[in-house]
Amino acid sequence: MKTEQTEIYSALAHLYDILMQDVDYEMWADFIDEVIQTHHPDPIDVMEMACGTGAVALCLSELDVYELTATDKSGAMIEKARQKAAEREADVQFHTMDFKDINSDKKYDVVFSVFDSINYLHNEADILKMLRGCQNILKPGGLLIFDFSTPQNSLEAVDYLNNEEGGFGSFRYFRESRYEPGEQFHYNEFDIEELAEDGKTVIRSFNEVHKQRIYSLQEMLSILEQTSYHQVAKYEGFDLVDADENSSRITMVLRCQKQQ
Numbered sequence: 001m002k003t004e005q006t007e008i009y010s011a012l013a014h015l016y017d018i019l020m021q022d023v024d025y026e027m028w029a030d031f032i033d034e035v036i037q038t039h040h041p042d043p044i045d046v047m048e049m050a051c052g053t054g055a056v057a058l059c060l061s062e063l064d065v066y067e068l069t070a071t072d073k074s075g076a077m078i079e080k081a082r083q084k085a086a087e088r089e090a091d092v093q094f095h096t097m098d099f100k101d102i103n104s105d106k107k108y109d110v111v112f113s114v115f116d117s118i119n120y121l122h123n124e125a126d127i128l129k130m131l132r133g134c135q136n137i138l139k140p141g142g143l144l145i146f147d148f149s150t151p152q153n154s155l156e157a158v159d160y161l162n163n164e165e166g167g168f169g170s171f172r173y174f175r176e177s178r179y180e181p182g183e184q185f186h187y188n189e190f191d192i193e194e195l196a197e198d199g200k201t202v203i204r205s206f207n208e209v210h211k212q213r214i215y216s217l218q219e220m221l222s223i224l225e226q227t228s229y230h231q232v233a234k235y236e237g238f239d240l241v242d243a244d245e246n247s248s249r250i251t252m253v254l255r256c257q258k259q260q
């Protein structure tokens, strides 16, 4: 059988929630809410980028505080997110959007992205494109919040991510993970199989290669210096604790200074 080389997060969309079953998204949503409430006087319109299957946006919607829009490049992930929202009767508008082509008629008080999604942008030019796109859809004084993972994170995580396997319903996966410190790229390669009703016969097989550029704090700060954003804070982990070069995940909080 020929393995189909698929776009990232297309076949994997069927398994994503199983892959992330140990992630505490409620805690992550509470952290984002805390960051927003700490740094914005009157946040109403909030957009999540790279929302995946919508876990954080759906948790935030339960607070009944924000008008939520959630976007992702992958149509398959957005479809899963919409199904979950319908089951929970959650009021979140989902649609597809690429970091590299951000556009919206609506303006936002807050735009955010979590869980290494920014690391799918492979170079400075693409990060700058994302930052400028957000500037165009943020209200003056609005916040851009995003996390990125650093070399420390890749060095710590690669051993337990490598050779991971699992399954859900008619799908199963095997993951190979490797980090190339010289080029600062982290590769996660997923072999995914769709099984027939007997649970054994493979009817389709897919391969997705996920490539993420891993940024140090210094690299990210030098990219941000090229923009007019005001740096409000940089947090380590899920507390309002200042990040430094040793942090493995860093959440940047930036204020849009554009005058309109």
Ligand SMILES: C[S@@+](CC[C@H](N)C(=O)[O-])C[C@H]1O[C@@H](n2cnc3c(N)ncnc32)[C@H](O)[C@@H]1O
Binding pocket: 008, 009, 020, 049, 050, 051, 052, 053, 054, 055, 056, 071, 072, 073, 074, 077, 097, 098, 099, 100, 113, 114, 115, 116, 117, 120
């Ligand atoms: C690790 S997942 C995180 C998803 C979600 N934020 C979560 O916490 O579960 C990375 C997400 O980034 C999205 N993504 C990758 N490249 C993107 C791009 N260029 N524009 C928008 N989303 C992108 C993927 O489709 C995927 O849903």
